[in-house]
Amino acid sequence: MANVLVNNKLAPDIYQLTVEGEYHASMGQFYMLRCWGAFPVLSRPISVHDINEGTISFLYRVSGTGTRLLSQLKPGNQLQLEGPLGRGFPEPEGRTAIIGGGMGIAPLLLAARRLPDSRVFLGFAGDPFAVSAFHAIHADVHVVSGGTIADYVEPSEYDTILACGPVPLMELLAHRTKGTGAKLFFSVEKRMACGIGACSGCTVRIDGVNRRVCVEGPVFSAGEVDFHDLLSL
Amino acid sequence: MISLACELAGVQLSNPILMASGTFGFGKPYAALYPLDKLGGIVTKGLTLQARPGNTGTRVFETDSGLINSIGLENPGIPTFLEREWEEMMQYGTAIIVNLGGGSIREYAEGAMLITEASRESKKNGRRAVDMIELNISCPNVKEGGLQYGVDTDRAREVVRAVRMATDLPLLVKLSPSARDLTEMARMCEAEGADGLSLINTIQAMAIDIRKKRSVFDGLYAGLSGPAIKPIALRMVHQVSHAVDIPVIGIGGIASAEDILEFIMAGAAAVQIGTYNFMRLRAGAALEDELRELMAQEGIRSLDEIRGII
Numbered sequence: 001m002a003n004v005l006v007n008n009k010l011a012p013d014i015y016q017l018t019v020e021g022e023y024h025a026s027m028g029q030f031y032m033l034r035c036w037g038a039f040p041v042l043s044r045p046i047s048v049h050d051i052n053e054g055t056i057s058f059l060y061r062v063s064g065t066g067t068r069l070l071s072q073l074k075p076g077n078q079l080q081l082e083g084p085l086g087r088g089f090p091e092p093e094g095r096t097a098i099i100g101g102g103m104g105i106a107p108l109l110l111a112a113r114r115l116p117d118s119r120v121f122l123g124f125a126g127d128p129f130a131v132s133a134f135h136a137i138h139a140d141v142h143v144v145s146g147g148t149i150a151d152y153v154e155p156s157e158y159d160t161i162l163a164c165g166p167v168p169l170m171e172l173l174a175h176r177t178k179g180t181g182a183k184l185f186f187s188v189e190k191r192m193a194c195g196i197g198a199c200s201g202c203t204v205r206i207d208g209v210n211r212r213v214c215v216e217g218p219v220f221s222a223g224e225v226d227f228h229d230l231l232s233l
Numbered sequence: 234m235i236s237l238a239c240e241l242a243g244v245q246l247s248n249p250i251l252m253a254s255g256t257f258g259f260g261k262p263y264a265a266l267y268p269l270d271k272l273g274g275i276v277t278k279g280l281t282l283q284a285r286p287g288n289t290g291t292r293v294f295e296t297d298s299g300l301i302n303s304i305g306l307e308n309p310g311i312p313t314f315l316e317r318e319w320e321e322m323m324q325y326g327t328a329i330i331v332n333l334g335g336g337s338i339r340e341y342a343e344g345a346m347l348i349t350e351a352s353r354e355s356k357k358n359g360r361r362a363v364d365m366i367e368l369n370i371s372c373p374n375v376k377e378g379g380l381q382y383g384v385d386t387d388r389a390r391e392v393v394r395a396v397r398m399a400t401d402l403p404l405l406v407k408l409s410p411s412a413r414d415l416t417e418m419a420r421m422c423e424a425e426g427a428d429g430l431s432l433i434n435t436i437q438a439m440a441i442d443i444r445k446k447r448s449v450f451d452g453l454y455a456g457l458s459g460p461a462i463k464p465i466a467l468r469m470v471h472q473v474s475h476a477v478d479i480p481v482i483g484i485g486g487i488a489s490a491e492d493i494l495e496f497i498m499a500g501a502a503a504v505q506i507g508t509y510n511f512m513r514l515r516a517g518a519a520l521e522d523e524l525r526e527l528m529a530q531e532g533i534r535s536l537d538e539i540r541g542i543i
Contacts, residue, residue: 032514038488041459041512042295082514193293193300194511196266198258200278200307201293210286210307215262228289 001078005055007071011129013062014103015071016049019081023048023056027111028088028162028187028219032195033058033070035079040065045192045214047107047164048084050133056081059106059130085195086218089185094159097121097182099173101149101165105130107187111162112138119158123149123165148172156180163187167230174222184222188213188230204230235525235534239273241480241503242403242428244364246273246328248521249503249536250493253484254279254332254367254407255304256507259318260325263510267518274328276431276505277314279369281334282344284310290451294440299461299486300508301438303450306334311344315351323355328364330405338395341368345399352402366402368393368427371409371434380437383409386421393425405482407431408473410462415469416476423477431482431505432473433466459508460486467499474500474541488512490523494531500541 006018017033025031025048032043044066049059062071073079089111096118100108105122112120112134120141122131127145134141144152150169155161155177163173164187177184190213193201197215204211205226211217237248247270252263254276260269269275287307294301309317314331322329331348335341345366352363370392371383382392393406404426410433412418419430435456440449448454466485474481483501487493488509496504509516533539 038460038512039298040295041298041300041508043511191291191293191295193302194256194262194514196262196514198262199256199293199302199511200258200287200304201302203287203292203307205286205289226289 002081004073004075004077004079006075007073009071011127014059014129015062016057016059016130017070017073018055018057019079020055022054023051023084025051025056025084025110026088027114028107029084029086030107030218031058031081031083031085033079033081035073035077036066036069042066042193043080043082043195044070045085045195047187047218048110049106050109050113059103059109061103082195086214087216089162089187089219092118092160092162095157096160096162097153097158099149099153099161099163099165101169104163104165104169104187105134107164108162109133109137112141121149121153123147123152123169150176155182155184158182161185167227170230171227174225177222185219186222187218188220189218190230235528237521237525237536239503239536241482242365242405244328244403246503248273248524249497250517250520250524251276251328251330251482251503251505252510252517253505253507254369255302256510259314260322263514263517264325267515269517270326271521272327272517273503274330274364275322275325276330276332276367277322278308279306279332279334280308280311280314280344281306281336282311282340282347284308284313288450288452291449294449294455296440296457297461299457299459300511301440301450301455301457302435303452303455305452311347315347319351323361329361330365330367331363332367332369332407333396334369335392338391341392342395342399345396349400349402363402365405365428366396366400367405367407367431368396369407369434371407371411380409380411383434384411384413386412386414386418389418390421390425393422393427397426403428405429405431407434409434410436410465410469416472419473419477423479427479429480429482429502430473430477431484433462433469433485436462436465458486460488462486463488463492467495470496470501471499471543490520490527493520493524494527494533494539497536498539498541498543500543502540
């Protein structure tokens with residue numbers, strides 16, 4: 001069990017949960033979070049937002065029963081963390097862009113922290129949230145509200161692009177990156193049950209082969225992702 | 234010290250708590266979390282002769298106290314399982330039950346033969362045999378095979394008979410709650426030489442995405458598991474265990490030692506833990522001790538004392 005230090009509301013339905021403890025995770029990995037008994041049945045997979053000395057934090061949107069219960073956690077409350085799980089972003093080579101759309105910024109703060117030479121692009125449909133933490137740790141952060149963040153990035157200027165966001169954004173980035181020489185890696189989301197590779201519930205087809213988001217992902221290279229599997233979330 | 238050791242279909246188990254097919258992979262994901270020799274046994278993910286990619290789209294969907302899945306029997310195929318997974322499973326120090334699926338009677342029978350041969354070969358080399366086959370005639374998530382055999386007794390008989398002829402390994406048949414006549418189905422399996430029955434598989438269910446105006450699942454219907462189905466499973470286990478003389482393994486929403494005792498009192502010889510593995514990843518490491526503790530509290534010295542007393 002882990003101890004809650006802070007659970008702040010940053011914007012409508014957007015919370016940042018900070019938990020006490022020494023945690024080691026690579027950028028893009030996630031934990032299964034649980035602060036309830038038998039209901040809801042499943043734990044919630046939440047990507048690591050940030051790690052500091054003695055703390056780990058998670059950025060999440062309240063979208064159902066589980067995240068609502070998470071949002072009610074108070075400092076001093078206990079919760080279970082199982083992880084770190086999954087394969088995160090690879091160590092990028094060359095010029096690197098970090099691109100996040102909406103809630104997709106969640107796993108990217110840790111990436112920004114660990115890649116000070118990268119350029120960071122954060123896009124939001126409405127008001128930006130959680131961007132001050134990016135500005136605080138990184139010198140090259142571009143925040144855009146409205147439109148698509150993809151329009152502000154020229155893929156051919158980069159060797160590596162690390163991204164996370166809504167499926168249409170990932171699809172657009174995959175399309176625009178094709179043929180540029182930039183390597184695109186994105187973190188995807190899919191409904192998950194076990195989180196450890198036992199149930200095959202979270203598969204996505206890549207190059208015609210089923211990959212489990214929880215162990216072979218959540219970060220994949222763009223490849224031939226079948227977006228149908230992802231859109232179905 | 235309360236002993237939980239038991240015999241099931243001629244196989245000695247350290248305890249009656251098995252891990253249900255489809256929730257435990259081939260053991261490996263959990264072997265990283267706790268020693269698997271704590272378990273009574275592991276039922277493998279459903280295997281078919283040919284590899285299967287499983288279903289597209291959403292595969293798991295949480296409901297109130299339940300989980301609907303539409304995995305669709307994704308599996309590497311029996312030959313690949315035997316080549317790549319079997320070796321490692323043997324090392325876990327627990328009973329291995331191979332769950333066998335199929336798209337046709339022929340595929341079922343050939344699959345059973347392959348497993349049986351591999352088991353015989355393994356035994357000959359002084360290593361672990363496959364302890365049992367669990368015949369899956371009740372998967373609701375595949376078009377060919379699966380549930381189509383699990384509803385009608387006469388169709389099921391053909392599969393059970395063919396697999397019984399193909400293997401001399403202890404044979405369990407996993408029954409569907411969709412069987413038109415569950416006790417008739419159970420008696421048929423017993424008459425055809427099954428050594429035990431596992432029930433229940435998931436209950437056919439549905440969820441609708443009201444915004445997209447379509448089923449959540451590409452396959453329209455899917456299978457419901459978890460605490461939500463426990464009372465139904467308990468009733469069916471009670472019904473069936475009183476209708477046959479072969480052992481019945483109770484499955485369906487078991488999520489505590491209390492639940493295990495309920496199933497044993499209803500008549501189950503052993504139980505399988507499914508969805509609870511997702512609710513509590515280390516369930517398998519803890520349940521045996523929790524069961525023993527609960528029995529001590531309740532003054533139950535052996536499960537035989539209470540089995541089928543209801």
